[in-house]
Amino acid sequence: MLAVLAGVATVLSGARLFREGGAAGAGMSAVAAGVMLLLGLGPFRAVGQGRTGQQVLVTVGIVAVVAGLWLLVRQWSWHEWAAWVVPLVASLAGATFLASGSVLHSLYADRLSLSPGDLDVPPIWQVVSAVKLLTFLSLVLVLPAWWGFARHRHHSYAGTGEGFNVAIYVLLLIAILTGVSTLALHSAARAADRTIAAATRGEEAPPYFGVEPKWVCVEPAEPAERLSGDGPRFDPKRPYVSFGVAQGMAVLWDRKAGEPLKLTARQVRLIPAESGAVCGGGG
Structure with a gap:
């Protein structure tokens, strides 16, 4: 029922924006409503499987963070982009894509007392695991997302000095490092434990990003x-x-x-x- 109410509110907001000439905002509302509908109906899930409470919270959190970041970046000037967003994206995106492809596999292998070289993982699955790791980033970007909602509702925040941007930058880097490390370790450890448990019972072990025991x-x-x-x-x-x-x-x-x-x-x-x-x- 909450999902239905949220969907109705999104559609009404999009219609209002469209009437006021905000075609871009109306389009974003339509996309958001469509994404939430797909997530709710679950066409990508196997038949008979339901969503757990954790999955629902994670999904809602990701959508909220993306929305907050959109509200934040649409208010930025070119000066703000150059001040700290461009260096952040350049440093994180480059380093993450180069290294993250093997992070989850390395943690998985370590849990099994193996070395990363013991797992011959196809490159495509390394890319997929990198994308998985990057999805964790959305959950630790809560702070800038909240700032986006705050600036959208209270435009007086737009004049905040560069000192605050620097503080946000530092806090964001710490959050990313801590949050992604914790989530990645938990994901790989849980997958390795399932593999060990299945092997102990003599059952088929589940795959993990291209690793198929x-x-x-x-x-x-x-x-x-x-x-x-x-x-x-x-x-x-x-x-x-x-x-x-x-x-x-x-x-x-x-x-x-x-x-x-x-x-x-x-x-x-x-x-x-x-x-x-x-x-x-x-x-």
Whole structure:
């Protein structure tokens, strides 16, 4: 009901803006109403899945932050853009896109006692994980978004001195560093914990931004005593969760030992297996 009321209010506001000649504002209202409608109906969700309270709050928070930032930037002069927004965007956007593609994967790998190089992630999924990390930024931009709403309602704030802009800049950088680090760590840790739990139960492990753990039976291509690798003792009778082959090593997860096992890829053959299946006639 709240969503319906908010949608009606948005449509009425857009209609009023259109009558007053504000075509751009009316267009933004239409886009906002459409986005909220899609989020509410959930066409991108699987059938039978509902939204959790956390997802609803995060969605509303993102929309509110975007709206506040729009109200803020539309009031800026070119002087304000040059004063601190351009350096902020240049420094953050460049550094984030160059580094963030591997941040979530690195945290995920560390939780599994692996190194980032053990996960052979396709570049497209690194880009997707970077976008995911950047969505976290919207939740820590609450301060400038609030400032945008404040300036929109009280135009007297527009004359605030450059000292306040500097303070906002510093606080924003601290918020981004703290908030994104916390959210990224929580996201990767939760995904890794789900993978470990699924492996322990012998179930199919969930994927994570291009990392697709699969159950395999490991068949030695030469005598077991000649196998080289790192980790717990290899048992060809038990299935392992495979993270694929990276840097010439087959990266596996031993659910019995609760730690990774790495074997030289040319010395073994990885045969797909059903979740928790028995290999080689043993258990």
